[in-house]
Amino acid sequence: MVTRIITGIVLIAAVIAWLFFADFPIFTMGALFIYMVGAYELGPIFKFKQRYLFLFLAVAAAVCCFVIAPPGEFVSGHIPPVVKYIIALSIPLWIGVVPLIKAYPHKSSWYENKVICAILGLLMLVPFLEGLLVLRATDIALDANTGAYLVLAVMALVWAADSGAYFAGVFFGKNKLIPAVSPKKTREGLYGGLILAFAALILFMHLGLFSVYADSSPALIASGIIAIVFSVIGDLLESMIKRLGGVKDSGKIFPGHGGMLDRIDSQLAAVPLFLSVNWLISGNLA
Template identity: 40%
Template sequence: MLKYRLITALILIPVVIAALFFLPPLAFALVTLAVCMLAAWEWGQLAGYVERSQRIWLAIICGFLLALMMLSVPAYHHSVHQLMIGGPLWLSLVWWLAALLLVLFYPRSAALWRNSRPLRLIFGLLTIVPFFWGMLALRQFDYVNNHFTGAWWLLYVMVLVWGADSGAYMFGKLFGKHKLAPRVSPGKTWEGLIGGLVTSAVISWLFGRYAPLSLEPMTLLICSIIAVLASVLGDLTESMFKREAGIKDSGHLIPGHGGILDRIDSLTAAVPVFACLMLLVF
C-alpha cells in the first residue's frame, strides 16, 4: 500500500504543479470542474445514493450548476467581490463553522441529518461549490499583472496543507497520546495537531521569505494557521460522513490513496477559507 501511495504521489505532484502554472484560466477552470464532478460522484455515496446511475446524475448536475455559475460571471470581470464568486467564499466560513459543531457533537449531531438525503446533498454542495470558487479565485488573483501570482498562492496553500498533514502524521506517531476526535477519527491526536501547526508555521515562514507572496508576514501567518485548522476540520468532516455511510474510502480512483474526496477533503475546507480571508477579509 505504501509503495502505491509513493508512486502515485510522485506522478500526481508534478502534474498538479504543471496544471497550476501552465494551464490558462479557462483550461484550469475546466480541470477543476472535472475534479469537482468526480467529488460529487463520490459524495453521492456519502449522501446515501448507492446506485451508479444516481451518482452519475449527481455529478452531471453538479457540473452543470458550476458551469452555469461560471457563465453568469462576465468574462472581463472576475473580481472576487462579484456575488457569484465572493458569495460562496463567505458561505464557506459559515458552513465550516457549522461543520465544526457537527463534528464536536457527533454522534448526537448525526440525528439531525442521518436520515435526510437532501440535507446530506446540501452539505456536499456547501463543500464542493466554495472549493471550486476558491480554486478559481486564487488562481486568477492579479492575473492581469502576473500570470503566475495566483499559481504561487495555490501552490502555497496546497504545500501548507500537505505539510501540515505530514507533520501531524509524524508527530502523532511519535508522541500521540491524547485523542483529538475519537468518535470521528480515532487515529488523530492533539499532539499530531500541534505538530501539524508547527510544520505549517515553518512552511509559512519559508514561503514568505523565498516565494513571491505579497502579503504581510503576520497576516500570512494568521491566514495560514486558520486554513490549516480548517483543513483538519475538512478531514474530520469527511471521516464523519464516511463513518455514517459505513465506508472506509470515498472511492478507488487513485491507487493507494482511495478516492478524489479522500485526497482533497482537507483542501475543500482550506482553499475557500484561505481565499476568503486573504481576498475578502484582509
C-alpha cells in the first residue's frame, strides 16, 4: 500500500510537470514515450511470437503520422484533415469492441488472428497519441497553458468516473456489470462514476477549461458524455485482452500500479473520442 501511494504521488507530480512546465517538443516526446511503452506492453499480451514485432509496427505507424502531418503544424492552430480522420477512427473502433466485450469468453476466436490484434492495437494507440498532441497544442501560441488545462480536464473526467465508480461500488455495489471481464465492477459503480464525471464536466465547463471545444455547448456536452461512457469501455477492453493473454497487469513500470496500459486504458478511448465527437457534431471534422 505504501509503495502504491508513493508511486501515485510521483505520477501526479510527473503529469503536472509534463503538462505545465514542458514545452511542446518535450510534451511530444513524453506522449511518444507513453505510446511506445503501451505498444511494448501490448505485444506480449497479444502473444506475438516476436516480442518487439508490435512495437516495430507502432513505431512505423507513428513515423508515418508524423511524416504526413508533423506535430509542429498543430502549434500554428492548423490541424490537417488527415489528422482529424485518424483520430476519428476511434469512433468505429470503440463502438466495434462493445460486442467483443459482451461476447467474451464465448466468442474470442478473433484473438488468435494476429492481423486483427495488430489492427486493434494500433487503433487503440495511434488516435490516442494524435489526440494528446492536438489537445496540448490548442491555442498554444496565445497561451502556453490553454492546452495543458484542456488535456487535464479531459483526463480528469476519466479520473472522476473511476473515483465515482470505486466509491459507489464499495458502498452500493450489488449487481455485477460484466463479471466475466471484470468481476469487481458493478452497475451501481458505473452509475456513480457517470454521475460524478458528469458533475466534473459541468464544473470544468463553468471554469472555462475546454477552450475552443466549448464554442458549441451541445458538441461539448455530447463529446464529454461519450468520452466518459467509453472510458469504461476502454477499461473493460484492456481487462478482456489481459484475460485472453493470461496476464494480471500489463507491465511493471509503475510499482504498485502495474503497467502503462493499466494507467491509460480508459484514456485511450476518452481522449480521441472527445475530440472526434466534438468535431463531428460541431461540423469541424473536415
